[in-house]
Amino acid sequence: MTGAEESVTYGQALIGDIDVMLIEFDFRFLGGSVGTATGGRLVHALSTARAHAIPVVSLLATGGSRMQEGMFALLQLQRVARECHLNQESGIPHVTVLRNPTTGGVWASLGASADVILATGGAQVAFGGRRVRSAEDADHPAFTATGQFAAGQVDEVVTPESLPDALSTWLELLTGGAPEPADVPKALGNADLPANGWEAVSRARDPRRPRAAAYLDAYFDTYRLISGDRAGGVDPGVLCGIGWRGGRSIAFAAQAGTATRAAGYRTVSRLITMADRLGIPVLTLIDTPGAANNPTEEAAGLAAAISSVFTAIAATQIPVTTLVIGEGGSGGALAMAGAGRTWITPDAYFSVIAPELAAAILKRDQNEATDLADQLHLRPQDLLNLGIVDGIA
Known part of the structure; x- marks a missing residue:
């Protein structure tokens, strides 16, 4: 028993000096799966972030859609994807952290659409979970955080110790833009011009x-x-x-x-x-x-x-x-x-x-x-x- 009412909790929090909408999945609650109530929570969290113009940080650990609720659960992925799209159009940054495991439609609808994707070393990251893969592919390195990084799907592989610094730095960088053009860097090599x-x-x-x-x-x-x-x-x-x-x-x-x-x-x-x-x-x-x-x-x-x-x-x-x-x-x-x-x-x-x-x-x-x-x-x-x-x- 986790004492939680659902597999997802959310709320506004400070990471570094940045106010964010923090979404956290709990794999101990029905495998972090998404049902209709979970979908409602995710929609509310994402739309609230948009209303307050604050970044989203999502900490994933999920097996995907809640099969006990059938197609009603699967349809939540469409709702989540739509909110992610609306947030992108509104300029809301999204940093996601892929923890062990991150599989199924939540990875495809919420995680993979983030601006910056971090993954914890050793995490299983895949659209299809281990039990639904063929026996010969069950433990293939492609289905891991490092495998996804090597394939260009993940921006950084982090440790639990380095995660807080990575999150706070990325949030500062994603929210620190100004309209003025970038300065032209100084030349570091020869100062004289070529003769021919x-x-x-x-x-x-x-x-x-x-x-x-x-x-x-x-x-x-x-x-x-x-x-x-x-x-x-x-x-x-x-x-x-x-x-x-x-x-x-x-x-x-x-x-x-x-x-x-x-x-x-x-x-x-x-x-x-x-x-x-x-x-x-x-x-x-x-x-x-x-x-x-x-x-x-x-x-x-x-x-x-x-x-x-x-x-x-x-x-x-x-x-x-x-x-x-x-x-x-x-x-x-x-x-x-x-x-x-x-x-x-x-x-x-x-x-x-x-x-x-x-x-x-x-x-x-x-x-x-x-x-x-x-x-x-x-x-x-x-x-x-x-x-x-x-x-x-």
């Missing part, structure tokens, strides 16, 4: 050049990363998250110098869309030789993923500030650029195509790539003179 196009390309490709992680560390007082595209993919070459700088939140999407995968673009799109809803300005750092060019990424929907970033930036109402810090390789780089707010560092370039690829298309010897680099007008000063960038950092 090939020097610009060579400097951008220099492995000793400061990369995205160095810029994020120098720019932010603190920051946290989101992980994955919520569609089964993670691109380690793209760093997305929200940081704290000068007393306010700034979201960021940063390429780390590798060819960007479809999952990376989808994660960027997810980040920008979330930041737009929450009124958080965005900083993008461009550094990629281009979009990943291989059969795996084509099959993963590379063009559609790139399109989603173009669309997210075009549709956003918040300012997007861009700094090209290394290679700016064609459309795979341009997708991340904020129109009318793009700067470049002295050791970077931006081009419609890489010089070597231009030589291949023109059926020229690869030795001619150095001359083509000049003809492409890809140096920072060329781009500034052409009006492509707003300035050189």
Whole structure:
């Protein structure tokens, strides 16, 4: 006996300095399942958060819908999903914590729609619970918190000890936006401009050049990363998250110098869309030789993923500030650029195509790539003179 009246309790609480609507599932009460009364509680909690314009924190531990109540219980998922959608449209942040176990329709309707998803290490996280999976898949690592993190469905795996700090930090970051554009970061590499196009390309490709992680560390007082595209993919070459700088939140999407995968673009799109809803300005750092060019990424929907970033930036109402810090390789780089707010560092370039690829298309010897680099007008000063960038950092 738990002494509780239902599997869910809720109420307003302080986490750090942020007033939130706290929703907690108790797995000891009928497996944390959702029946009609539970659905009513969830709807009331979510709508109250919207009425008071406060974030939602949900602590999940559930087996899903209450089978004793049949379809009446299952229909509660529609009610919960609708409230989550209305909260998103109203700019209400939602952080969920997946505890052991989190399965069934509650994970699909309440948990998976959250802005930031945390999961406790060792937790079972899956749509189908262990007893309804095949024997050979019962204990597959895909159905765990770490498996979901690896697949891009979870942003952080936390311990019980680290959870309070993670929650309070994320709540500050999600509620700390201001309408002013992000400041342009200072250049961390060379201060002098390249003499010719090939020097610009060579400097951008220099492995000793400061990369995205160095810029994020120098720019932010603190920051946290989101992980994955919520569609089964993670691109380690793209760093997305929200940081704290000068007393306010700034979201960021940063390429780390590798060819960007479809999952990376989808994660960027997810980040920008979330930041737009929450009124958080965005900083993008461009550094990629281009979009990943291989059969795996084509099959993963590379063009559609790139399109989603173009669309997210075009549709956003918040300012997007861009700094090209290394290679700016064609459309795979341009997708991340904020129109009318793009700067470049002295050791970077931006081009419609890489010089070597231009030589291949023109059926020229690869030795001619150095001359083509000049003809492409890809140096920072060329781009500034052409009006492509707003300035050189």
